[in-house]
Amino acid sequence: MNQLETLLEKHFSLSTFRKGQKEIIQDLLAGNDVLGVLPTGSGKSLCYQLPAKLLDGVVIVVSPLISLMIDQVKQLRANGFKEVVALNSFLDRSMKKKVLNNLQQYKLIYLSPEMLQNKFLIERLSRLHVSLFVVDEAHCISQWGHEFRPDYLKLASTIELLGHPTILALSATATPDVQQDIVKHLHAKKMIKHIYPMDRDNIAFAVEQFDHIDDKLNYLVDLLKNYPVPTMIYFSSRVWTEKAAEVLTSKLPHQRTAFYHGGMEQQDRILIQQQFMADQLDIVCCTSAFGMGIDKANIRLVVHFHLPTQLESFIQELGRAGRDGKSSVSLVLLAPNDDVLPKMLIDSELPDPSVIKPIIHHLQNQGQTVDNQVEVIMEHFNVNETQWRFLRYQLEKQGMIVDNQVITNVEKIEEVMKMIIDLIRRRKNYKQEKLDELLEWSVNKQCRRKGLFSSFQTTVGQPKYACCDVCDFRFTDWEPPIERKSEFSSLNWEEQLKQVMMQGD
Amino acid sequence: MFITVLLDCIRKINSERSISSIYHLLTGKRSAQTLQDAHLYQLENYFGIYKTITRDELASVIKQLERQKCIESNQNAETAQISVVGKGLLDDASIFLELTGFNGMKYENISSHLEQRLLLLIQTITNIEARNNRFVAIVEDVGTQQFVKEIYNTMKNRRREWLRGLFKEIHSFLRTIPQNQASIFVDRLTGYDQFGLSKEQLAQKYQVSKHDIAVTLQLIIHKLLTFLLNETKNSLYLSTLIKDYVEQTFITNSAAETLNLFQRGYNLEQIMSIRKLKESTIHDHLVEIAYADADFNIEPFVTKDSFVEIARVIDELDSRKLKVIKQHLNENYSYFQIRLVMAAMQSHHKRGSELS
Numbered sequence: 001m002n003q004l005e006t007l008l009e010k011h012f013s014l015s016t017f018r019k020g021q022k023e024i025i026q027d028l029l030a031g032n033d034v035l036g037v038l039p040t041g042s043g044k045s046l047c048y049q050l051p052a053k054l055l056d057g058v059v060i061v062v063s064p065l066i067s068l069m070i071d072q073v074k075q076l077r078a079n080g081f082k083e084v085v086a087l088n089s090f091l092d093r094s095m096k097k098k099v100l101n102n103l104q105q106y107k108l109i110y111l112s113p114e115m116l117q118n119k120f121l122i123e124r125l126s127r128l129h130v131s132l133f134v135v136d137e138a139h140c141i142s143q144w145g146h147e148f149r150p151d152y153l154k155l156a157s158t159i160e161l162l163g164h165p166t167i168l169a170l171s172a173t174a175t176p177d178v179q180q181d182i183v184k185h186l187h188a189k190k191m192i193k194h195i196y197p198m199d200r201d202n203i204a205f206a207v208e209q210f211d212h213i214d215d216k217l218n219y220l221v222d223l224l225k226n227y228p229v230p231t232m233i234y235f236s237s238r239v240w241t242e243k244a245a246e247v248l249t250s251k252l253p254h255q256r257t258a259f260y261h262g263g264m265e266q267q268d269r270i271l272i273q274q275q276f277m278a279d280q281l282d283i284v285c286c287t288s289a290f291g292m293g294i295d296k297a298n299i300r301l302v303v304h305f306h307l308p309t310q311l312e313s314f315i316q317e318l319g320r321a322g323r324d325g326k327s328s329v330s331l332v333l334l335a336p337n338d339d340v341l342p343k344m345l346i347d348s349e350l351p352d353p354s355v356i357k358p359i360i361h362h363l364q365n366q367g368q369t370v371d372n373q374v375e376v377i378m379e380h381f382n383v384n385e386t387q388w389r390f391l392r393y394q395l396e397k398q399g400m401i402v403d404n405q406v407i408t409n410v411e412k413i414e415e416v417m418k419m420i421i422d423l424i425r426r427r428k429n430y431k432q433e434k435l436d437e438l439l440e441w442s443v444n445k446q447c448r449r450k451g452l453f454s455s456f457q458t459t460v461g462q463p464k465y466a467c468c469d470v471c472d473f474r475f476t477d478w479e480p481p482i483e484r485k486s487e488f489s490s491l492n493w494e495e496q497l498k499q500v501m502m503q504g505d
Numbered sequence: 506m507f508i509t510v511l512l513d514c515i516r517k518i519n520s521e522r523s524i525s526s527i528y529h530l531l532t533g534k535r536s537a538q539t540l541q542d543a544h545l546y547q548l549e550n551y552f553g554i555y556k557t558i559t560r561d562e563l564a565s566v567i568k569q570l571e572r573q574k575c576i577e578s579n580q581n582a583e584t585a586q587i588s589v590v591g592k593g594l595l596d597d598a599s600i601f602l603e604l605t606g607f608n609g610m611k612y613e614n615i616s617s618h619l620e621q622r623l624l625l626l627i628q629t630i631t632n633i634e635a636r637n638n639r640f641v642a643i644v645e646d647v648g649t650q651q652f653v654k655e656i657y658n659t660m661k662n663r664r665r666e667w668l669r670g671l672f673k674e675i676h677s678f679l680r681t682i683p684q685n686q687a688s689i690f691v692d693r694l695t696g697y698d699q700f701g702l703s704k705e706q707l708a709q710k711y712q713v714s715k716h717d718i719a720v721t722l723q724l725i726i727h728k729l730l731t732f733l734l735n736e737t738k739n740s741l742y743l744s745t746l747i748k749d750y751v752e753q754t755f756i757t758n759s760a761a762e763t764l765n766l767f768q769r770g771y772n773l774e775q776i777m778s779i780r781k782l783k784e785s786t787i788h789d790h791l792v793e794i795a796y797a798d799a800d801f802n803i804e805p806f807v808t809k810d811s812f813v814e815i816a817r818v819i820d821e822l823d824s825r826k827l828k829v830i831k832q833h834l835n836e837n838y839s840y841f842q843i844r845l846v847m848a849a850m851q852s853h854h855k856r857g858s859e860l861s
Contacts, residue, residue, distance in 0.1 A: 078639065249709070258703070258705070258706060259705070264703070264705070265557060265704070266645060267643060267644065267645075267703075268703035268704055268705065270641070270643050270645070271643060271695070271700050271701055271702065271703045272703055272706075274641055274643065274695075274700045275700045277641075278698055278699070278700060280699070280700055492688070493679065493684070493687045493688040493690075493691040493692075494676070494679075496691050496692075497672065497675065497676060497679070497691045497694075498672070499696070499699075500627070500631065500691065500694050500695075500696035500699060501627065501631065501668055501671065501672040501675075501694075501696065502631055502634060502635070502668060502696070502697070503668070503669065503672050
C-alpha cells in the first residue's frame with residue numbers, strides 16, 4: 001500500500017481513492033495549481049479535505065452552496081475532524097466574532113462568496129499561512145456558466161492578498177469555454193487540468209415522443225409495472241408531482257410512490273427523502289428541489305417528465321442514476337408544447353423591462369429606505385423575489401441605490417435603464433439559447449450520448465451496458481438488477497410500536 | 506376532523522367576527538384581539554392547533570364548506586354562518602366527542618416541542634441501540650436537538666431501560682385513545698432504518714385530508730399532555746420531555762405591564778400617563794386580564810349591582826353584540842363595562858367547569 005492510501009485510511013477510514021482524487025491530491029501536495037472537473041458524486045471534497053490534514057497552515061474553501069457547506073462541516077466534526085469552521089451570513093454576530101478572533105486554530109475554513117467582501121476577514125486571513133485556496137463550483141466565475149456569481153470575480157485579488165497559495169478549482173459542469181474562463185479569471189496560467197469525463201458508462205439514454213401529455217403517464221405506468229426499480233421522476237411544477245403520484249399510486253398498488261417539492265413542510269421533506277434513501281419508497285415524483293445531497297446508490301431510472309431549462313441541470317439530475325455502477329437508464333418524455341413551461345420559468349426569472357422606470361420613480365417619491373418598500377414593490381408592480389433580487393443588484397451596481405436609498409439624479413436614470421433593459425434582453429437570449437440546445441438534443445436523431453456531452457468533452461467512453469435509443473438501447477432488452485422489496489407492513493399499531501421501539505416479545 | 510373544527514368555530518362566532526379571525530385563532534396569533542376572541546367565543550381549545558395552515562388553504566376549505574351548503578357566507582366572503590345542514594353535522598354526538606381533548610390555550614407553547622422531542626428521542630435511542638451512530642436527524646431545529654442530546658447524555662448507559670420505559674408509557678397512553686388515532690401516531694414515528702410517514706402519506710393511508718391529519722396529530726399530542734400532567738407518576742420517562750413546561754398565563758406583554766402598575770396601586774389615568782397610552786388601549790388590557798384571570802377584581806370599574814344587571818341582560822339576549830346589549834341597558838353603561846362583565850362571566854364560568 002502506498003503512503004497516500006495509508007494516510008487516507010488513517011484520517012478518513014477509507015481504503016481506496018475514487019477516480020481522480022489521488023492524482024489531484026498529488027499535484028496539490030507538489031504545489032501545483034489544479035483545475036479538477038469531476039462528475040457529481042465522485043467525491044470532490046476529499047481532494048481538499050485530505051490535504052487539509054496533511055499540509056501545514058490553513059485550507060480555505062469558497063463555496064456558494066451554504067447548506068452543503070454546513071453539512072460537510074457537520075460530517076467532518078462527527079468524524080473527528082474538529083478544526084473546521086464555516087463562515088457565512090447565517091452565522092450570528094457573536095459567533096462570527098469569536099471565530100474571527102481564533103482563526104489560527106482551524107485547518108479548514110469554508111467561506112461563502114459574499115464573505116470575500118468582508119475586508120476585516122480578508123485582513124485576518126492574510127495574517128495566516130494559507131497553504132491551499134479552493135474554489136468550489138468554479139464554473140460560477142464564468143459569465144457563460146449557468147450560475148454566474150459576480151462575487152467570484154473578486155477571487156483573484158483575494159488570492160493575491162493571501163500571498164498566492166496553491167489553487168484548486170473544482171467543478172462538476174464546466175465546458176471547455178468555461179474551463180478557459182476559470183483559468184483566466186483566477187490568473188493561474190500554469191494550472192494543471194484534471195478533466196474527467198462526465199458521461200457515465202452504466203447509464204443508457206432514451207427519449208420518447210407522445211402526442212398528448214396524458215400519454216406520458218400511461219406510458220410510465222406500463223413501464224414501471226415491468227420495471228419495479230428505484231425511480232426518480234422530475235417535473236417542473238409542484239402540482240404535477242402531486243397529480244402524477246396520485247395516478248401512479250392507484251395504478252401501481254405494489255409500488256410505493258410519493259411526491260416531493262419545495263412547498264412541503266421541512267419535516268415531511270426530510271421524511272420522504274430518508275424513506276427513499278432507506279428503500280422504503282420506490283418512486284419519487286419530484287421537482288428540482290429534490291436531490292441536493294441525495295447520494296442513493298441504487299437509483300435505476302431517472303425520468304424527465306418535463307425538461308429543465310439547460311443541459312447542465314439535465315446532466316446533473318440524470319447523474320443521480322446508477323451511482324453503484326449497475327445498469328441504469330435516463331428517460332425523457334416529450335409531448336407537444338413541452339417548451340412552454342421552461343420558457344415561462346426563464347421569463348419569471350427576469351423582470352419585465354417596463355416596470356423598471358415606475359419602480360425607480362416609486363422609490364424616489366416615497367423617499368424611504370429601499371428595504372422598507374420591498375413588499376409594496378413586489379405586490380404593486382407584480383415582481384417576484386428572484387426578479388427583485390436581480391433588479392436591486394443591478395441598481396446597486398450602477399450606483400442608483402446607495403446605502404439603501406435611491407439617488408435622485410434624473411439623467412442617470414435613463415442611462416441605467418437602458419443598460420438594465422439591454423442586460424435583460426441579453427440574459428433572456430442566452431437562456432433561450434441554452435434551452436434550445438437541450439430541446440434540440442431531445443429531438444435530434446443522433447447518438448444521445450455524443451450529443452449530450454460533446455460540448456464538455458471530445459469523446460465519450462464505451463458504454464458498459466447499452467448506449468442510447470438511437471444506437472442500440474431498447475427497454476425490452478433492459479435487465480436491471482431488481483431487488484426484492486420488503487413486504488408492505490400490515491401490522492396493527494401495537495405490533496408496529498413494538499417493532500419501532502425494538503421490543504421483541 | 507378539520508371540517509368539524511371549522512364548523513364549530515363558525516357556529517360559535519356566528520358571523521360576529523371575520524373568517525380571518527379563525528385563521529389567527531388556528532395559527533395561534535399572539536394579539537390581544539385574537540386572545541380576546543378566543544375567550545369571548547369559547548374557542549380557547551383551538552388556539553394554535555394548526556400553525557402551518559396558510560390563508561389560501563383555509564379559504565379553499567371554507568369554499569368547499571359553502572359548496573356543500575354547510576355554511577353560508579356574506580357577499581365578500583368575510584364572515585360566514587352555519588347552515589341547518591352544518592348544524593346537523595355538528596349535532597351528531599359522536600362528532601362532538603371527536604373534538605374533545607383539544608386544549609390549545611393551555612398547551613399551545615409546549616405541544617410542538619413535545620412532539621418534536623419525542624420523535625427525535627425515539628429516533629436517537631433506537632439508532633444508537635442498533636449501533637448506527639450516523640443517522641440523519643428528522644428534526645432540524647437546533648433547540649430540539651440540544652434538548653434531546655442533554656436527555657440522551659443522562660441516560661446513554663441505560664438505553665434499554667429507557668426504550669422499555671418509553672414503550673410502556675406510550676403503549677398505555679395509546680390505549681386510552683381511539684384505535685385509528687393510535688395507529689396514526691405510531692405511523693408517524695421514526696426508528697432505526699424505518700422512517701415515519703409524512704402528513705401527505707398519512708392522509709392517503711387513512712383516506713382523509715392533509716388538514717385532518719395535521720389537527721389529529723395535534724389532538725393526540727394534547728391528549729398526551731393531559732395524560733402526562735395527570736399521570737406524572739406513571740409516566741416518568743415521557744415526563745422528562747416536558748420538564749421545562751410551565752403553564753402560561755395568556756396575556757400580552759403590554760397587558761402584563763398594565764397589570765403590574767395596576768397592582769401597585771396606580772389608577773387608570775396614572776397608568777395612561779406613565780405608559781403614554783390611550784384610554785381605550787388600557788381598557789383593552791383590563792378586559793384581556795379579566796379573561797385570563799378569574800380572580801381579577803373588576804369592582805373599581807363595575808360595581809356589584811351593575812355587574813348583576815349587565816350579566817342578566819347578557820344572559821337574556823344570548824348575544825355577544827355589544828351594541829345590542831348596550832341598547833337593552835338603556836345606554837346606562839359603557840362598552841368597556843359591558844366587555845369587562847362578559848370577560849369576568851366567562852372566566853368564572855371556565856373555572857367552574859374546570860373544578861367540576
